Amino acid sequence: MKAVILAAGKGTRLRPLTDDKPKGMVEIDGEPILTHCFEQLAELGADEFVVVVGYRKQDIIEHYDDEYEGVPITYSHQREQKGLAHALLTVEEHIDDDFMLMLGDNVFDANLGDVINRQQEDRADAAFLTEEVPYEEADRYGVCDTNDYGEITDVVEKPEDPPSNLVMTGFYTFTPAIFHACHLVQPSNRGEYEISEAIDLLIQSGRTIDAIRMDGWRVDVGYPEDRDRAERLLRGEDPEAADSESDSATGSAEASSD
Template sequence: MKALVLAGGKGTRLRPLTHTSAKQLVPIANKPVLYYGLDAIRDAGITSVGIIVGDTAREIREAVGDGSRFGLEVTYILQEEPLGLAHCVLIARQFLADEPFVMYLGDNFLVDGITDLVDAFREADYDAQILLTKVAEPQFYGVAELGPDGEIVGLEEKPEHPRSDLAIVGVYTFSPAIHEAVRSIRPSARGELEITDAITWLIDNGRRVHSHFVGGYWKDTGRLQDMLECNRIVLEGIERSVRGSVDGFSEITGRVVVEPGAVVENSVIRGPAVIGADTKINGSYVGPYTSIGEGCLLENAEVEYSIILGDSAITGVSGLTYSLIGRNVEVTRAVGVPNMNQLMVGDHSKIQVRA
């Protein structure tokens, strides 16, 4: 069995951050989202992985390499234009050959991985298996309608009046029958080959399409609030580990990771939180659910419930919360009345805030 990982796309909902960075490489607890997916694929017993790349191909290649660090063998497949998920299957035909495969959208986050999904598919005789989860607002998702035995009888894309509350999660398993399906459909109104249309083709032609439910936590990490929520979930499960330097004037409370080379001086850190390697924190407060990347500087600053990417500096700023800060960013104090700040800042930026 193989895996097809989709790591193209423009990440428009995370702009301006994704103007200069692949959305799949934005970190959760200092680990890129894409890495969680690759680990899940390996843990499910799959080692041959094709990665669909687009405009951010160079960055994805640099981050993943040949896949050996994950225990995988990686092949890169270029999608020159974003022409749909089914188009990804179409252009990966040579790599996939006639083997069954799992298709994994690289910006999806599943706490419990995909082993149960893959095992169920291997044991059954399905042509497609779709991962589903119940949601409160199904009108914002692709929605599946099930038959009495869990078979999928219909799919809708963001329906005004949903027939169920079962949202389609971005992980699928397919038999080679999907190749005929993607060749048989036509582009949708938005000019893309839709995977839901290909699955509908399978259903209409008597193929077995079944459901599988998410066993744990799932998020599509396409928005700021989703990234911060995933960060919170992962940090809830960390164990305390202080391998950097913490002076006697600092207070470390709860589940806090301080990576090697990090320096904490005259500061308060309340977990769960992660402090990246070679980061310096001086005279500052780091509150719960915060991830700070490597090589950062926090000086006379206060931050909580936020993600700060590597090599950024925050100085003289208090009340920073619910924020996603890109790489090589400088956030400094401006003259004025203190207030709370919410920031989503792209890479290589310099900003001033009232603090």
């Protein structure tokens, strides 16, 4: 199964760490974020990495060249960052079967294999790793609603009134049907082509999408303090202590930006 990694963003919230490098090359515990992504995807059986690059793309290409630990790498260039659905369409020509999708700014220690197994066993059109967050934080994410069978029935991007506290993380599996949906997506109020809209179109067309609850942890590396938190967790330090420190730092960062 091929693995698509989205790594085209500028990482403006990660400055100054991204002043001279793309987000995926920011180091965590001595290795770039992308290396952590590659290692996990290789363990899951990825037989090719398809990496979407954009900002400072040469830094990534020169570092990894055309393979990582024997797994070939194909690069796709997203010239303008117009959302995840737009990024995904840049790899359409390279995908002809089920594939994994990982956001290249996420670090996991979780049950990613369950997502692949669920899709293959149930022949679902997609399966997502999902996470429960406090309700007051759900409006920062793509929020999922599910039925009694654990199938996703609705996805809303950053809703003012979240239908649940179950949110998408940065790991998915899809069939190629997602590309047709991405072609139909219209720009959101943010001017981006949202992957949540493409997913909703799949649902409306009767496709089956399964939600797998996360067992473990993940860090979406959006701010410098997230990098520090991921580093502590990878070193096996107390996750609750890391969460407490990160929440405090994030709160301060958000307050200052307002």
